Amino acid sequence: MMKMNDVAKLANVSPATVSRVICHPELVSEETRSKVLEVINQVNYKPHIVARQFRTQKTRNILVVVPDITSAFFSKVLRGIEHVALKNGYQVILGDTENNIEREKDYVDLLLQKQVDGMILLTARQDKVRLEELSTQFPLVLACEYIDGLNVPTVSIDNVSSARKATEHLISLGHTKIAHISGSINVILSRDRLRGFKQAMMSQNLEVESSYIQEGDFKFESGYHQMMKLLALEVPPTAVFAFNDEMALGAIKAAKDSGVNVPNDLAVVGFDNIKMSSINEPSITTIDQPKYEIGKKAMEILLKLINNQELHNKKIVFKDELIVRGSTRKEIDVKETLEMV
Template structure:
């Protein structure tokens, strides 16, 4: 079925059918409805490639994530997709599996004009490359970021939130607090470690280098690094983990070592994924407004696609400490979560 066939059945010109599809406000209500009735009746699908040649638009947004298996990204992606779909765009997902070469491959799709814009949820390329690409194509960073990058970015303040998580453990009386980081080559890992260190130093607590162990975001690394911490001659009484998955691994390691959380080992995570409120004990964590981050990132990208300027480059969303059972807080304390 071609556009000319639809036009013949609706007794209008092909140009009118084209306007109904691309600029319906230019067609009278009666004619527009007549064309739409025929389109629905014959299930006509516009030729996407032909439309690209005419409009130089694909109506496709590329979203690049570092790890699609991570529970954290599902709500971020939902926020992006809801805004995209409501504005007539489709979302294509690219999973880099934390591989910088894969990230480059997906960015090449943008360079080949196979997408109208990109939301990067990972930023492992160097600053110069990203800025060069952003000068020619609409691009927004979300969740991850890069110091001094002249590209619109949506995230939380990871240093402040990590400091908040660590200080909660300090207020509960812990002085021997360990930190399981993410990979140190990732800026989020360095910033959350910085927040942990700031909290320890501001309370004049020693930072034992043996208490800082590098993980890889996974449950397994949280488990294994916690076993190392518990095997120390002077083991920590609390652990702040980079994310909830590693925090859950820490709780499992404590249990397998004959210890109880939070009685013997207090644990705080980060991200507030769904499982954090399901596991036993429920996990104290930092909530990131995941859906709102995705929504804001897509709104900014649409502005860039439409040729609007964005003077402000850094958008910092509000995080929240969610107090549950895993850190040994008062069980009667009302959970501070926003539903």
């Protein structure tokens, strides 16, 4: 079996340098690190994990807890996390709660048992006091989701202003009967996006009808069913802002199945700018948030916490962008075009 001393000889470095590359890669120059890692990969060297943990008191593992691994949104966030983690010698363990708060608590127990060095929560549905207590004992970062007033490092966008921007776009197109398909209302992101929607409507003195607000569960199917309910109203909306792109896709499918043209009869705005939003026909107007950068920054902050480095800013808020596409662009009638000419 290949030993650390053997790797050191082949890489022409000391065993201590090999150990640092494995346990503290940030302390080794990129040139030396690359040379040692190349040898490790060539000889398929596997460090003794238990012995390494005993020496360093670190597992070199971090846990990322996701509310729904099937959601297209989280794949890019996870990629940003993993790229930074691997570069710094950490492995990512993934926990999928399936939107179950009890399962989220079970994953937190891994941190309590010191089976991981730190945790990134992409879901924040636990008790605020418990999370604050955890953050004083262990490296913990929230990303994407957050809790108001929580003194824990957080990386996100401003969901209220983003939702307001999406709704204002629909208002600017002349729509006054605008509906909102929200996410589960027990999640703070759903409440914040609903708040942004209402703010935009009220700022233009537009009525927010209760029947025009339908609660979904983040998935395509709920977007479809909630849109069907909206279309069945005596006076259906002419525009809808959906919590995310998946539900916006469902809403467009419901409109098509009901003989309603998007965007001529119904304008649709989504959120997140997942890949399908640009592929769908029509392509979906959406709010883009920098998913990869959010994941990257969350992991960078977690590494600082693990290494007891000072944080100058605990609340990182990234900018979003409205991407206007076909689902809100009305087709110009041929007759109207001729009259213009």
